[in-house]
Amino acid sequence: MKLVTLEDLPHGFLDASARTIADLLPGPTLLHLDGARHPALFVSVLLHGDESTGLVAVQEVLRRHAGRTLPRALSVFVGNVRAARAGVRHLPDQRDFNRVWPGGDASDSVEGALMRDVIAAMRARGVFASIDVHNNSGLNPRYACVNRTGAPFLQLARLFSRTVVWFTEPRGVQSLAFADLCPAVTIECGRPGHAEGESHAADFLDAVLCLSEFPAHPPAPHDLDLFHTEAIVKVPPEISLAFGAGAADLALREDLDHLNFSELAPGTPFGRWRRGAAEPLHVTVGDDGRNRVWEWFEAREHELTLRRTAMPAMLTRSEAAIRQDCLCYLMVRFEADAAPGPE
Numbered sequence: 001m002k003l004v005t006l007e008d009l010p011h012g013f014l015d016a017s018a019r020t021i022a023d024l025l026p027g028p029t030l031l032h033l034d035g036a037r038h039p040a041l042f043v044s045v046l047l048h049g050d051e052s053t054g055l056v057a058v059q060e061v062l063r064r065h066a067g068r069t070l071p072r073a074l075s076v077f078v079g080n081v082r083a084a085r086a087g088v089r090h091l092p093d094q095r096d097f098n099r100v101w102p103g104g105d106a107s108d109s110v111e112g113a114l115m116r117d118v119i120a121a122m123r124a125r126g127v128f129a130s131i132d133v134h135n136n137s138g139l140n141p142r143y144a145c146v147n148r149t150g151a152p153f154l155q156l157a158r159l160f161s162r163t164v165v166w167f168t169e170p171r172g173v174q175s176l177a178f179a180d181l182c183p184a185v186t187i188e189c190g191r192p193g194h195a196e197g198e199s200h201a202a203d204f205l206d207a208v209l210c211l212s213e214f215p216a217h218p219p220a221p222h223d224l225d226l227f228h229t230e231a232i233v234k235v236p237p238e239i240s241l242a243f244g245a246g247a248a249d250l251a252l253r254e255d256l257d258h259l260n261f262s263e264l265a266p267g268t269p270f271g272r273w274r275r276g277a278a279e280p281l282h283v284t285v286g287d288d289g290r291n292r293v294w295e296w297f298e299a300r301e302h303e304l305t306l307r308r309t310a311m312p313a314m315l316t317r318s319e320a321a322i323r324q325d326c327l328c329y330l331m332v333r334f335e336a337d338a339a340p341g342p343e
C-alpha cells in the first residue's frame with residue numbers, strides 16, 4: 001500500500017461519496033491544495049471507512065471557496081478508501097487506520113508505514129494545525145479531543161466545541177502523532193450522514209482555514225468543559241453479550257448509550273453479570289494492560305454498578321463496535337489550569 005500524492009483536486013472529487021471515492025482515488029491519498037497563507041492546515045478524513053462526515057465537510061469547504069484562492073493551503077489525507085467502499089470501519093485484512101500512527105504499538109505494520117509517510121511529508125512541508133474528523137455510533141454530543149493541553153491545542157479544540165476531552169490512550173492515533181508537529185485535534189461529529197454534524201465540521205474547518213494564528217493564552221476556564229479519559233472499558237472476547245433481559249454472561253442495560261456524557265454517581269447500574277463467568281469487563285488505565293475492573297465497577301448480587309464518579313463516552317448498542325473497539329471510555333472532569341502536559 002503506497003501513499004498517493006496529488007497536487008490538484010481530481011475531477012469529480014466534490015461529488016464523490018464515501019462509497020464512490022475509491023473510483024477516483026486508487027488508495028490512501030494525500031492531496032495538497034495551495035492557498036494564500038502557509039503552512040497548510042492538515043485534515044484527515046475516512047481513517048474509518050464508515051465515517052463519512054469528514055469527506056462531506058471538506059467537500060463543503062472547497063465548494064464555499066470554489067473559484068477563489070483558499071485562505072490557507074490545505075492538505076487532505078483521504079484514508080481508508082477500500083473500507084469506505086464497503087461501508088465499514090476497516091476491512092478484515094486491514095489494521096484500524098487510527099491505531100497505526102507513529103507512537104503506537106502497530107506502527108511497523110503496512111498501514112503504519114503509510115502513516116509514517118504522511119507524517120514525513122507534512123513535517124517536510126510544515127503544518128499549521130491538524131484536524132482528524134470522525135463519527136461515532138453512540139448517542140454522543142459533538143466534541144473535540146486533544147492529546148496535549150497547551151494553549152494552542154485548547155484554542156483549536158474550543159473552536160469546535162466547549163466540550164473537550166484530553167486523552168493519552170489509545171496510542172497510535174492520528175492526533176497524538178501530529179501533536180509533535182502542530183496543534184492537533186480529533187473531532188467527533190456524532191452519527192455519519194447527519195447534515196447538522198456535517199455543517200458543524202465544515203464551519204470548523206473553514207474557521208481554522210481563515211485563522212492567521214492561535215491565541216497564545218489558554219481559553220478562559222468558563223469557556224471550556226475539559227475532561228480527562230482515565231480508563232478504557234472493553235468486553236473480553238470470551239464474555240457473551242446481550243442488551244436488556246437477554247441471556248448472556250453480561251446483559252447490559254437497554255438504555256446504556258443514553259448515559260454518554262452524563263456524570264454518573266457511584267452505584268449507577270450498567271447491567272447484569274452472570275457470576276462465575278470470567279471477569280465481565282476489562283478496564284485499563286495507562287498502558288500496563290492490568291485489568292482494574294474492580295477499581296471502577298462493583299458487583300452487587302448480579303448487578304454490575306459503577307464504583308466511582310465518572311462520565312462515560314462512546315457507549316454504544318452496536319455489538320460490532322463494542323467488539324472491534326471498546327464498550328466505552330470513562331472520563332473525569334478537571335480544571336484546565338490543573339491539566340499537566342507540555343504544549
Ligand SMILES: [Zn+2]
Binds near residue numbers: 048135
Ligand atoms: Zn473514527
